Amino acid sequence: xxxxxxxxxxxxxxxxxxxxxxxxxxxxxxxxxxxxxxxxxxxxxxxxxxxxxxxxxxxxxxxxxxxxxxxxxxxxxxxxxxxxxxxxxxxxxxxxxxxxxxxxxxxxxxxxxxxxxxxxxxxxxxxxxxxxxxxxxxxxxxxxxxxxxxxxxxxxxxxxxxxxxxxxxxxxxxxxxxxxxxxxxxxxxxxxxxxxxxxxxxxxxxxxxxxxxxxxxxxxxxxxxxxxxxxxxxxx
Ligand SMILES: Nc1ncnc2c1ncn2[C@@H]1O[C@H](COP(=O)(O)OP(=O)(O)OP(=O)(O)O)[C@@H](O)[C@H]1O
Ligand SMILES: [Mg+2]
Numbered sequence: 001x002x003x004x005x006x007x008x009x010x011x012x013x014x015x016x017x018x019x020x021x022x023x024x025x026x027x028x029x030x031x032x033x034x035x036x037x038x039x040x041x042x043x044x045x046x047x048x049x050x051x052x053x054x055x056x057x058x059x060x061x062x063x064x065x066x067x068x069x070x071x072x073x074x075x076x077x078x079x080x081x082x083x084x085x086x087x088x089x090x091x092x093x094x095x096x097x098x099x100x101x102x103x104x105x106x107x108x109x110x111x112x113x114x115x116x117x118x119x120x121x122x123x124x125x126x127x128x129x130x131x132x133x134x135x136x137x138x139x140x141x142x143x144x145x146x147x148x149x150x151x152x153x154x155x156x157x158x159x160x161x162x163x164x165x166x167x168x169x170x171x172x173x174x175x176x177x178x179x180x181x182x183x184x185x186x187x188x189x190x191x192x193x194x195x196x197x198x199x200x201x202x203x204x205x206x207x208x209x210x211x212x213x214x215x216x217x218x219x220x221x222x223x224x225x226x227x228x229x230x231x232x233x234x235x236x
Pocket of ligand 2: 047049168
């Protein structure tokens with residue numbers, strides 16, 4: 001089977017004033033179409049940086065991301081933006097809902113910018129019902145709980161049935177009940193639509209929803225045994 005997402009020796013260093021902050025120091029892996037992969041690792045290990053590179057939101061210093069056969073760095077900015085809107089659903093670590101739009105519009109805007117027009121109303125209804133937000137669609141983000149905001153953000157990521165879902169701590173600040181709703185939805189969408197899902201999480205319980213777990217540490221991929229934080233958590 002061919003890889004749907006391929007990361008090849010990704011390096012990324014941020015420059016803060018005169019200081020270099022290495023975030024990724026040579027990360028390579030591949031994900032097959034339809035796979036659900038969890039990415040775990042300590043704070044600062046480079047997970048979100050990897051997420052930005054895979055989604056074409058930031059450029060690597062060196063290395064490549066091949067998504068569905070395309071080297072995303074070789075695309076023009078316009079082509080990359082189009083690819084992102086067509087193929088990728090993002091859930092960001094911070095909710096990133098637009099504060100002046102109600103929940104309905106926050107979801108619908110993803111359909112509009114993708115060029116899908118009004119999209120698929122039946123799917124909109126189904127997703128919002130499954131996520132338990134159908135009674136909250138007229139609320140502004142400031143009128144929603146954190147869990148509801150995160151479920152709106154997930155609805156927005158899934159509404160265009162993207163081939164790839166990139167989710168950065170989608171259950172980060174959620175209680176168990178909300179986490180389960182979000183994780184079940186991601187899994188269901190992954191299975192029904194053969195979506196390729198990459199989910200970053202701190203939570204071992206959440207990580208187990210994936211088919212496979214990738215461990216990061218200090219900008220590298222490591223084995224589960226080399227991830228003491230993980231070992232301690234899973235034992236405890
Ligand atoms: N915009 C930025 N400018 C400078 N340094 C950054 C920037 N973003 C991240 N970093 C640094 O790069 C490293 C990796 O950060 P990253 O956000 O990828 O980690 P993370 O694994 O997602 O952490 P967390 O679990 O806390 O979200 C950290 O040392 C961080 O301080
Ligand atoms: Mg992060």
